Amino acid sequence: MSEENFERPFSADELRTLTSVLDEIIPPSVERNLPGAGEAGVAAYVDAALRKAVELRPVIVQGLADLEAQARSRFGQSFAALSKTEKGALLNEQGFIFPLMLHAYIGYYQNERVVSALGLPLRPPHPQGYEMERSDLSLLDVVRRRPKMFRTLPE
Amino acid sequence: MSEEAVDVLIIGAGASGAALAWSLADTRMNILCMEQGDWMDPAKYPGMSNDWEARQLGDFGLSPNTRGRREDYPVNDSGSPIAVSMFNAVGGSTILYAAHFPRFHPGDFKVKTLDGVADDWPIDYDLLAPYYNANARMMGVSGLAGDPAYPAKEVPLPPVTLGKVGETLARGFNRLGWHWWPSDSAITTQEYEGRAPCINAGTCLLGCGQGAKASTDITYWPEAVRRGVRVKTRCRVREITVRENGMADGVIYYDADGVERKQKAEVVVLACNGIGTPRLLLNSRSKQFPDGLANRSGLVGKNLMFHPYAMVTGVFDEPLDSYKGPTGCCIMSQEFYETDRSRGFVRGYSFEILRGFGPVSTALWGMQQGRMPWGADHHRAHSELFNHTAGMVVICEDLPEPGNSVTLDPELVDSDGIPAPKINYRLSDNSSKMLEHSVARAREVLVASGANDTIAEAPLPFAGWHLMGTARMGADPNTSVVNEWGRCHDVKNLFVIDGSVFVTSAAVNPTNTIQALALYVGDRMKKNLANLFD
Numbered sequence: 104m105s106e107e108n109f110e111r112p113f114s115a116d117e118l119r120t121l122t123s124v125l126d127e128i129i130p131p132s133v134e135r136n137l138p139g140a141g142e143a144g145v146a147a148y149v150d151a152a153l154r155k156a157v158e159l160r161p162v163i164v165q166g167l168a169d170l171e172a173q174a175r176s177r178f179g180q181s182f183a184a185l186s187k188t189e190k191g192a193l194l195n196e197q198g199f200i201f202p203l204m205l206h207a208y209i210g211y212y213q214n215e216r217v218v219s220a221l222g223l224p225l226r227p228p229h230p231q232g233y234e235m236e237r238s239d240l241s242l243l244d245v246v247r248r249r250p251k252m253f254r255t256l257p258e
Numbered sequence: 259m260s261e262e263a264v265d266v267l268i269i270g271a272g273a274s275g276a277a278l279a280w281s282l283a284d285t286r287m288n289i290l291c292m293e294q295g296d297w298m299d300p301a302k303y304p305g306m307s308n309d310w311e312a313r314q315l316g317d318f319g320l321s322p323n324t325r326g327r328r329e330d331y332p333v334n335d336s337g338s339p340i341a342v343s344m345f346n347a348v349g350g351s352t353i354l355y356a357a358h359f360p361r362f363h364p365g366d367f368k369v370k371t372l373d374g375v376a377d378d379w380p381i382d383y384d385l386l387a388p389y390y391n392a393n394a395r396m397m398g399v400s401g402l403a404g405d406p407a408y409p410a411k412e413v414p415l416p417p418v419t420l421g422k423v424g425e426t427l428a429r430g431f432n433r434l435g436w437h438w439w440p441s442d443s444a445i446t447t448q449e450y451e452g453r454a455p456c457i458n459a460g461t462c463l464l465g466c467g468q469g470a471k472a473s474t475d476i477t478y479w480p481e482a483v484r485r486g487v488r489v490k491t492r493c494r495v496r497e498i499t500v501r502e503n504g505m506a507d508g509v510i511y512y513d514a515d516g517v518e519r520k521q522k523a524e525v526v527v528l529a530c531n532g533i534g535t536p537r538l539l540l541n542s543r544s545k546q547f548p549d550g551l552a553n554r555s556g557l558v559g560k561n562l563m564f565h566p567y568a569m570v571t572g573v574f575d576e577p578l579d580s581y582k583g584p585t586g587c588c589i590m591s592q593e594f595y596e597t598d599r600s601r602g603f604v605r606g607y608s609f610e611i612l613r614g615f616g617p618v619s620t621a622l623w624g625m626q627q628g629r630m631p632w633g634a635d636h637h638r639a640h641s642e643l644f645n646h647t648a649g650m651v652v653i654c655e656d657l658p659e660p661g662n663s664v665t666l667d668p669e670l671v672d673s674d675g676i677p678a679p680k681i682n683y684r685l686s687d688n689s690s691k692m693l694e695h696s697v698a699r700a701r702e703v704l705v706a707s708g709a710n711d712t713i714a715e716a717p718l719p720f721a722g723w724h725l726m727g728t729a730r731m732g733a734d735p736n737t738s739v740v741n742e743w744g745r746c747h748d749v750k751n752l753f754v755i756d757g758s759v760f761v762t763s764a765a766v767n768p769t770n771t772i773q774a775l776a777l778y779v780g781d782r783m784k785k786n787l788a789n790l791f792d
Contacts, residue, residue, distance in 0.1 A: 127632070127633065128632040128633070128636070129632065129636050129637075130633065130634060130636070132637045135637055135641070137637060191633065194632075200632065204625065204632055205622065205625070207632075208618065208621040208622060208625065208630070209311075209312045209315075209618055209621075209622070211621075212311075212616075212617040212618040212620075212621050213308055213309055213311065213312065213617075213618055215308075217617075218308075218617065221617055221644065223581075223617070226308075227305060227306055227307050227308050227310055228305045228310065228459035228460055228461050229303070229305040229306045229457075229459050229461065229467040229468060230306070230457075230467065230468065231457070232456075232457025232458050232459040232468070233457070233458040233459065233460070233579075233581075233582040233583075234458070235419045235421050235458050235579070235582055235583055236419075236421075237419070238417070238419050238420035238421075238424065238425070238440075239420070239425055240402075240420075240440075242420075242425060242428045242429065242432060243402075243428075243439070243440075245432055245435075246406065246432075246437060246438060246439060247404060247406075249406045249437065250406065251406050252406050252407045252437060252592065252595070252596070253363045253364060253365060253407055253408060253409065253595075253596070254363075254364070254365040254372060254596055255364065255365075256364060256365065256368050256371060256372070256382075257371065
């Protein structure tokens with residue numbers, strides 16, 4: 104691999120490709136009021152996460168570059184400008200999609216817009232926690248009637 | 259450079275070290291505990307921030323090999339289908355455990371007598387019962403009296419809330435006529451001894467910022483420290499040193515700056531659990547003990563027992579609020595606990611009902627299961643699983659086998675250059691058959707509870723939580739490392755009080771028994787102080 108500095112932030116071009124890829128990984132859903140991962144800004148999370156994943160970062164950077172090159176050679180356009188079918192066809196051939204999915208999923212499901220749309224409170228679990236209903240311990244009535252189950256030892 | 263000699267030096271500030279320190283504190287002896295980790299700051303636990311789920315893959319992961327914390331040491335577990343999970347801090351692995359707190363059953367101490375396998379313990383349930391009670395008070399255990407699977411026992415606090423998950427599964431167990439009961443949990447369900455009650459945050463495995471989950475940094479340690487026990491953190495012990503006469507005389511350790519130091523002690527106590535303890539003994543070689551300290555039996559590091567786990571998850575049509583509530587402790591079932599040879603294996607297992615996952619963990623777990631595609635179908639897949647799963651882990655009794663072992667890795671070392679432990683472990687035929695049986699029964703009860711689909715993983719690859727058997731107790735110095743109260747046969751001022759001393763593993767989480775044993779050893783030491791080394 105070249106001597107490129109992979110620790111640099113993504114360039115504007117790379118971010119545009121990444122955002123477009125993320126919208127394919129998790130597309131928007133009008134029906135569920137959920138944004139696409141690119142639209143939700145998950146690219147910034149992925150950029151930050153990959154700075155800690157030193158082995159993976161070059162793979163993704165190279166992968167995005169290859170993807171752009173293939174988009175232009177096969178379809179004559181940038182990846183972002185391709186049709187849904189064309190994007191899908193290209194992405195299906197990319198090895199970097201699975202490691203990218205991991206970070207895309209993490210970034211997406213802790214994104215504020217997504218958490219709200221899932222009906223969860225916009226706060227961490229602590230210090231407020233969650234209310235739960237009282238237990239119905241009458242369910243135990245049949246178990247209480249069982250004879251002892253543990254074995255005793257021979258004297 | 260040597261420091262002032264202490265009366266008792268405890269190595270490790272986890273579950274057992276804390277309990278023993280508290281027990282011995284009233285003797286007014288000079289007691290020092292050395293811990294390679296640090297005090298935790300509960301205000302910084304992941305549950306306080308929105309990225310809490312992701313940190314299970316990072317600095318609060320289960321494996322010391324991936325967390326990247328300086329306090330941990332690496333473990334070569336490439337020779338095991340089950341990866342080792344542990345945490346190094348004041349509180350040890352109780353920082354990250356689920357606080358499932360069942361006791362052993364009377365029969366668990368006598369499996370040779372009952373089933374003709376493994377060995378009997380040299381002690382029994384009745385002897386430990388008062389120490390289980392004392393431990394329940396100190397840790398703040400919640401549960402419910404009357405479980406037909408156990409003798410009557412003391413449980414200070416009411417049980418953890420069942421929630422929709424617990425009640426849904428309870429109905430399934432009832433439909434099949436199978437046993438279940440609210441679990442004993444070391445989780446305060448009411449204000450207790452200055453601790454706030456559980457708020458159902460579901461972050462047990464990432465540290466409990468509420469202080470409801472009993473990690474020993476908030477239970478035993480504050481009391482022990484108040485009574486004069488000292489804890490020195492960031493001290494990593496390399497080896498235990500011996501005098502000419504073969505008695506232990508202290509340790510060589512590295513301080514926080516990596517400087518080699520010595521600490522002399524009249525009594526040395528190992529509380530590093532089933533991997534740390536044999537590692538340290540095996541690394542303490544001398545002309546008196548060329549094969550490792552207290553290892554004349556050759557059994558140090560042998561008979562490593564995990565509990566082989568399975569995880570079986572049901573997918574339900576209705577929402578279950580399953581991200582709420584303590585992670586692991588609403589109910590358990592011991593329907594298949596005792597031996598029934600017609601099943602094709604001896605001994606048995608427990609089911610422990612789990613909550614579901616948060617949104618991030620749902621996505622990642624779904625991905626692992628091949629059920630979380632990218633693209634147009636993604637949202638359907640996530641919505642089918644998130645808030646719609648509930649399930650259980652199966653915890654199988656693991657029988658001791660000499661080939662399952664901890665040795666020193668010839669190459670891998672920790673950040674101070676101390677050899678890392680190497681694990682050799684294979685699943686026995688008995689365990690494999692037990693896992694297979696348990697997965698089939700788990701699917702059955704999930705379907706009876708209304709699940710439309712079930713997903714099983716067995717053995718669960720990351721579930722090496724319970725580390726037992728590698729310095730077993732017994733009456734015979736040829737077949738055991740320590741005697742019936744934790745004193746090494748070969749070195750009479752050296753004690754082991756952690757999971758290493760287990761003779762067999764039962765099919766329940768070990769922490770309650772580890773601590774009850776530590777309290778028992780503490781009592782025996784106090785009673786025998788005048789002639790401790792005879």
